Amino acid sequence: xxxxxxxxxxxxxxxxxxxxEIMDRILRIIRTDGMTPGVYECVRPDLKELRDYYASxxxxxxxxxxxxxxxxxxxxxGVLSQDGIDDLLERFDDLKKKPNHEEQLVQLYFDQKQTxxxxxxxxxxxxxxxxxxxxxxxxxxxxxxxxxxxG
Numbered sequence: 001x002x003x004x005x006x007x008x009x010x011x012x013x014x015x016x017x018x019x020x021e022i023m024d025r026i027l028r029i030i031r032t033d034g035m036t037p038g039v040y041e042c043v044r045p046d047l048k049e050l051r052d053y054y055a056s057x058x059x060x061x062x063x064x065x066x067x068x069x070x071x072x073x074x075x076x077x078g079v080l081s082q083d084g085i086d087d088l089l090e091r092f093d094d095l096k097k098k099p100n101h102e103e104q105l106v107q108l109y110f111d112q113k114q115t116x117x118x119x120x121x122x123x124x125x126x127x128x129x130x131x132x133x134x135x136x137x138x139x140x141x142x143x144x145x146x147x148x149x150x151g
Contacts, residue, residue, distance in 0.1 A: 009065075013072060016062055019053050019079040022046045026088065040092055047092055054085050109143045 026043045033039045040047075053059050059080075065071055066080050078084050113134060120130045137143075 009070065009072075012062055012065055013075055015058060016071070016075060016077060016079060019050060020076050022050050023079050023085065023088065026050070030091075035091060043092070047089065050079075050085065051089055053079075054089070105141050105143065109137065109141050112137055 026046055029039055029043055033042075062071075063080050063082075066077055071077065116125070116130055116133055119125045120127065125133070
């Protein structure tokens with residue numbers, strides 16, 4: 001029985017250490033490069049592995065073993081902190097939902113074009129003003145004028 005306990009404890013310790021390494025690697029990258037879509041793409045496989053562990057029965061067993069005092073004293077166990085891992089995953093979930101810079105520019109272009117369309121439709125600006133404004137906006141945003149002259 002004692003031999004089983006030692007093997008189980010060793011496997012548990014190895015597993016926790018593995019996920020600690022993943023969490024540390026992600027945090028190190030965030031400290032170095034910040035929270036950007038590029039960083040998200042870089043750490044996405046690690047985040048998936050961490051998320052899968054956090055949702056697994058193994059995490060619950062490891063957490064219970066920690067609460068029961070069954071883990072070695074010197075073992076780093078931040079990955080067993082519900083708040084720590086939750087916060088990390090939540091930060092990247094929020095980042096995933098934010099449009100990147102290029103998507104923001106595209107959205108800005110179409111929002112502004114819609115406003116220009118309304119101004120032209122209601123006679124607030126001339127066709128020449130519309131074309132000039134749309135062309136200038138497209139140039140500044142680095143957009144191609146797909147719909148120039150339409151309105």
